[in-house]
Amino acid sequence: MAVGTETNLAELYSEVRNFYGRHMQLLDAGDPEGWANTFTEDGSFAPPSLPEPVRGRENLIAGLRKSAADLAENGEVHRHCMLMTTVTPRGDGTIVATSYTQIISTARGGEPRLHLMCVCRDILVREDGELKVRERVVTRDDRP
Amino acid sequence: MAVGTETNLAELYSEVRNFYGRHMQLLDAGDPEGWANTFTEDGSFAPPSLPEPVRGRENLIAGLRKSAADLAENGEVHRHCMLMTTVTPRGDGTIVATSYTQIISTARGGEPRLHLMCVCRDILVREDGELKVRERVVTRDDRP
Amino acid sequence: MAVGTETNLAELYSEVRNFYGRHMQLLDAGDPEGWANTFTEDGSFAPPSLPEPVRGRENLIAGLRKSAADLAENGEVHRHCMLMTTVTPRGDGTIVATSYTQIISTARGGEPRLHLMCVCRDILVREDGELKVRERVVTRDDRP
Numbered sequence: 001m002a003v004g005t006e007t008n009l010a011e012l013y014s015e016v017r018n019f020y021g022r023h024m025q026l027l028d029a030g031d032p033e034g035w036a037n038t039f040t041e042d043g044s045f046a047p048p049s050l051p052e053p054v055r056g057r058e059n060l061i062a063g064l065r066k067s068a069a070d071l072a073e074n075g076e077v078h079r080h081c082m083l084m085t086t087v088t089p090r091g092d093g094t095i096v097a098t099s100y101t102q103i104i105s106t107a108r109g110g111e112p113r114l115h116l117m118c119v120c121r122d123i124l125v126r127e128d129g130e131l132k133v134r135e136r137v138v139t140r141d142d143r144p
Numbered sequence: 145m146a147v148g149t150e151t152n153l154a155e156l157y158s159e160v161r162n163f164y165g166r167h168m169q170l171l172d173a174g175d176p177e178g179w180a181n182t183f184t185e186d187g188s189f190a191p192p193s194l195p196e197p198v199r200g201r202e203n204l205i206a207g208l209r210k211s212a213a214d215l216a217e218n219g220e221v222h223r224h225c226m227l228m229t230t231v232t233p234r235g236d237g238t239i240v241a242t243s244y245t246q247i248i249s250t251a252r253g254g255e256p257r258l259h260l261m262c263v264c265r266d267i268l269v270r271e272d273g274e275l276k277v278r279e280r281v282v283t284r285d286d287r288p
Numbered sequence: 289m290a291v292g293t294e295t296n297l298a299e300l301y302s303e304v305r306n307f308y309g310r311h312m313q314l315l316d317a318g319d320p321e322g323w324a325n326t327f328t329e330d331g332s333f334a335p336p337s338l339p340e341p342v343r344g345r346e347n348l349i350a351g352l353r354k355s356a357a358d359l360a361e362n363g364e365v366h367r368h369c370m371l372m373t374t375v376t377p378r379g380d381g382t383i384v385a386t387s388y389t390q391i392i393s394t395a396r397g398g399e400p401r402l403h404l405m406c407v408c409r410d411i412l413v414r415e416d417g418e419l420k421v422r423e424r425v426v427t428r429d430d431r432p
Binding site: 013014015017020022024025075081082083104107109110111112114 | 301302305373374375387388390402403405429430431432
Binding site: 153154157158161227228229230231242243244246258259260261285286287288 | 298299301302303305306308309310312313363365367368369370371392394395396397398399400401402
């Protein structure tokens with residue numbers, strides 16, 4: 001049982017931040033299955049560059065497979081840096097987490113570049129004790 | 145009551161980081177009243193660009209109202225990213241928190257840009273259970 | 289004693305992040321002895337720019353003394369920003385911590401610049417209750 005409200009927040013905050021670390025390290029390493037497993041089976045991801053959200057693990061896997069192949073072909077590495085996270089647990093057991101997100105792009109032999117500045121709004125849920133992304137909406141600062 | 149020293153640090157560290165997330169999301173969204181409420185009534189903020197600190201919520205509100213209007217007019221978004229925070233509770237109940245702070249600026253349709261690299265030194269206090277900034281001093285790396 | 293697994297992670301995660309804050313603030317302030325003390329006596333640091341790891345506090349001190357003098361001569365400030373940390377405690381009491389690391393460089397009177405994008409893989413240990421870096425391996429995104 002929880003010791004108190006603050007302990008809860010500390011546990012949850014650290015867990016979310018550790019989860020995001022793993023989640024983005026899987027994305028940036030180009031591990032489609034590992035990354036898709038950090039979403040719920042029907043998880044959705046609305047990136048700003050697509051007209052419709054990507055829904056479900058199969059589509060998430062296909063999407064990352066393609067973008068990882070494109071990056072590899074260009075000799076580029078992306079790093080997704082989620083920053084300034086706020087975590088708000090809701091009464092229904094879901095968690096709202098909002099983070100600033102920098103995408104850093106580095107070409108082989110080149111200087112790293114701040115490619116995009118985004119805001120990432122997640123609804124996280126717990127499945128078998130583990131956090132998963134159920135819904136993600138990302139907006140870009142250059143397209144307000 | 146606290147379970148032990150380490151539990152205290154974990155609780156405090158997470159609380160400070162979650163507070164900073166909310167604090168900066170309010171600032172960057174241009175919410176002067178919400179943002180000023182994360183300072184104490186007599187809170188002071190010494191930005192490197194002003195000769196004197198801004199003191200008190202009314203002046204903080206006026207300052208943010210102006211800078212938010214300027215950004216809107218220029219079609220620019222700023223994101224304040226506080227990083228590498230150290231948190232040191234002091235015997236008098238106040239908390240010293242030091243963070244590297246990146247200010248990212250993005251123009252509509254433009255590339256995001258690392259505008260300023262700063263160090264932010266805060267004295268935080270607790271009022272009615274909530275963290276507030278009592279004193280903030282910011283220095284810029286380009287003006288040592 | 290620990291209250292439970294999640295409490296453990298929250299305590300450890302916050303402690304690691306607070307430690308990294310102090311560790312990098314010492315490095316970037318050019319405090320060779322203070323910084324070297326955040327490594328074990330025989331701690332090793334494999335930066336991507338050297339053919340061999342730097343081993344032991346004396347060599348770490350000498351290395352930082354030189355790089356701090358170089359930066360001062362150039363009128364430059366570096367900030368090491370460790371981001372997206374994952375923390376994994378191992379059965380032997382050591383901790384694996386992996387972080388994205390931005391190095392931001394700012395010249396006097398100049399614009400800050402994202403100098404390097406790295407990944408930092410640490411083995412942390414606890415000595416007399418305090419975290420120390422026993423082994424650090426850093427890779428650069430521009431040299432895959």
